[in-house]
Amino acid sequence: MDLKTRLELSVEILLPGGATEGQCLALSAPISFWGGVDPKTGRIIDARHPERGRDIAGTILALPGTIGSSSASAVLLEVIHAGRAPAALLMDAPDAILLLGLVVAREMGWPTPPAFRLPGSEQKPLAGRRLTISAGGVIRLS
Amino acid sequence: MLELTAEERAAATGENGDGAAMAMRIVAEAARLMGAPRLIQVASAHIDGALYHGDSGTLFAEKLVAGGARVAVRASLNVGSLAPAGCAAIRLPPHEWDMAERMMRAYEAMGCEPSWTCAPYQAGHRPTRGTDVAWGESNAVVFCNSVLGARTNRYGDFLDIACAIAGRAPDYGLHRPENRLATLLIDITGLSVELRRSDVFYPVLGTILGRAAGSAVAVIEGLQGCTSEDKLKALGAAAASAGGVGLFHVAGVTPEAPNAATALGGAPPRERIVLTPADVKAALAGLSTAGETDRVDAVAIGSPHLSLAEIDEVERRMAGRRLAIPLYANTGRHVLAPLEAASRRRALEDAGVVFVVDTCVVVTPILPELDGAVLMTNSGKFAHYAPGNTGYAVTYGSLGECVESAVAGRLVREAQAWI
Numbered sequence A: 001m002d003l004k005t006r007l008e009l010s011v012e013i014l015l016p017g018g019a020t021e022g023q024c025l026a027l028s029a030p031i032s033f034w035g036g037v038d039p040k041t042g043r044i045i046d047a048r049h050p051e052r053g054r055d056i057a058g059t060i061l062a063l064p065g066t067i068g069s070s071s072a073s074a075v076l077l078e079v080i081h082a083g084r085a086p087a088a089l090l091m092d093a094p095d096a097i098l099l100l101g102l103v104v105a106r107e108m109g110w111p112t113p114p115a116f117r118l119p120g121s122e123q124k125p126l127a128g129r130r131l132t133i134s135a136g137g138v139i140r141l142s
Numbered sequence B: 001m002l003e004l005t006a007e008e009r010a011a012a013t014g015e016n017g018d019g020a021a022m023a024m025r026i027v028a029e030a031a032r033l034m035g036a037p038r039l040i041q042v043a044s045a046h047i048d049g050a051l052y053h054g055d056s057g058t059l060f061a062e063k064l065v066a067g068g069a070r071v072a073v074r075a076s077l078n079v080g081s082l083a084p085a086g087c088a089a090i091r092l093p094p095h096e097w098d099m100a101e102r103m104m105r106a107y108e109a110m111g112c113e114p115s116w117t118c119a120p121y122q123a124g125h126r127p128t129r130g131t132d133v134a135w136g137e138s139n140a141v142v143f144c145n146s147v148l149g150a151r152t153n154r155y156g157d158f159l160d161i162a163c164a165i166a167g168r169a170p171d172y173g174l175h176r177p178e179n180r181l182a183t184l185l186i187d188i189t190g191l192s193v194e195l196r197r198s199d200v201f202y203p204v205l206g207t208i209l210g211r212a213a214g215s216a217v218a219v220i221e222g223l224q225g226c227t228s229e230d231k232l233k234a235l236g237a238a239a240a241s242a243g244g245v246g247l248f249h250v251a252g253v254t255p256e257a258p259n260a261a262t263a264l265g266g267a268p269p270r271e272r273i274v275l276t277p278a279d280v281k282a283a284l285a286g287l288s289t290a291g292e293t294d295r296v297d298a299v300a301i302g303s304p305h306l307s308l309a310e311i312d313e314v315e316r317r318m319a320g321r322r323l324a325i326p327l328y329a330n331t332g333r334h335v336l337a338p339l340e341a342a343s344r345r346r347a348l349e350d351a352g353v354v355f356v357v358d359t360c361v362v363v364t365p366i367l368p369e370l371d372g373a374v375l376m377t378n379s380g381k382f383a384h385y386a387p388g389n390t391g392y393a394v395t396y397g398s399l400g401e402c403v404e405s406a407v408a409g410r411l412v413r414e415a416q417a418w419i
Helices: A072-081 A096-108 A120-126 B006-012 B018-034 B055-066 B094-109 B138-146 B159-166 B193-197 B201-213 B229-242 B277-287 B308-318 B333-341 B345-350 B380-390 B399-408
Strands: A008-010 A012-015 A020-026 A060-063 A088-091 A115-117 A130-133 A138-141 B039-041 B044-047 B074-077 B168-170 B184-187 B218-221 B248-250 B271-274 B298-306 B327-331 B353-357 B374-377 B393-396
Touching: A012 A096, A020 A088, A020 A120, A060 A120, A072 A096, A072 B055, A088 A096, A096 B018, A096 B055, B006 B018, B018 B039, B018 B055, B018 B159, B018 B168, B044 B159, B055 B094, B055 B159, B074 B094, B138 B229, B138 B248, B138 B298, B159 B168, B184 B201, B193 B201, B201 B218, B201 B229, B201 B277, B201 B380, B229 B248, B229 B298, B229 B380, B277 B380, B277 B393, B298 B308, B298 B380, B298 B399, B308 B327, B308 B333, B308 B345, B308 B399, B327 B399, B333 B345, B333 B353, B345 B353, B374 B380, B374 B399, B380 B393
Parallel strands: A020 A060, A060 A088, A088 A115, B044 B074, B184 B218, B184 B271, B218 B248, B298 B327, B298 B374, B327 B353, B374 B393
Antiparallel strands: A008 A138, A012 A115, A020 A130, A130 A138, B039 B168
């Protein structure tokens, strides 16, 4: 079911947006946006996170899990406001608190990345690849 | 599949103005993402969103105000980043100061009460048992659910004010009675009654509860006759900072737990933990990060905000003595006003107490920047957040030890049973 055998992958839309592309940053561990991502730069700052120091801006950010803080939505909104947002989110499970940051960004009229559902096991093969995602939720290697 | 009423759909498309529409759409989107089938009416809100984390939060609140949004229900405000009624000096840079102030004004302009406290339940905001409400601030959420028996989830930034404006919340989680039953039993009857009655035990127990329960609901067996409202406040705050606890029960004490079996819904617990003195000592040790030193640069108490009864206790223990180092007393204007009326504030300040009102020392820069500094506290929540947020290492102790250490200017320990 991965891209190598299928060439394209159709995924569930959690929050819609336009077509997008970017390099896939597939995190290898769950992350808490609050205290884990610098809201001003989009850099991963959690000292214990394997991808510490990587920049989420412009990436297709694949999240195998999220650690819920009720301020995760505020951090994501601040990242978007600072122009350091990912191009899209791929989430193993929908985290309503994190996604609320996208909902509010859209209400503010700011460019808002779309979010799609993709199981963690299917995220891994995409790591480092350049992807395009259609508005309808079809992922292709570019 | 979420279904909205005709009234909710009309509000979402702007019948009550742009701000109200934005709030209703945010609540509805959250409900859809959480899998809630409908929205429910809420009777009140407690808003944590007015604490400044960055400019986007200020712009969000100002967009609601520009759209004519007003809260539909009683909405108290949690701490802000500034201290309009206080006391201690705050070291925010000019841009952040300005944006934090604009944010606080925006929330007040929407009709929120300028309560500016993380203990609204001791400032006259006490929803009745069984009422659905939309509260933010983890300690207030856990107190509201557990001690008052009102029903709320942990509503975070944006969703708290959106629910207050819409007068609605998603129907899921702790609003539903079946999700309020305990699945975990914590048995503490093996610990001494002396320990179970001491103030200093409750943040330690809360830390154990938070780690053991995560976001599950626990019932604690063995605290009948030992608790007070301030002890339950300290227990819940520590549990909510060590884990995702939104609700706990105490058998024979809290309203939904006349006994453990009722709190468990008649089913056997999925997990049973019997606490030993060794468990308690391990959790106690984890609350301090300063190690073996008697250095104390400052004392901070009042997370959650001090009640008048707790200030009475501080004053009684100070017994007219002067403090050698500052004791930051974090509290709300609901406590400061009666202190001033009784001419007690000035005497406490002259003796070295620094009142931090409307805010607190871990959410905004107040503590002086010092190398290797140590903060002493009796709060599990301060112990949890102070190292990351202030740079101070922490020494945890009882209220008595906090006052004696502030008088001596170094760590003073008192005899305390930990078995």
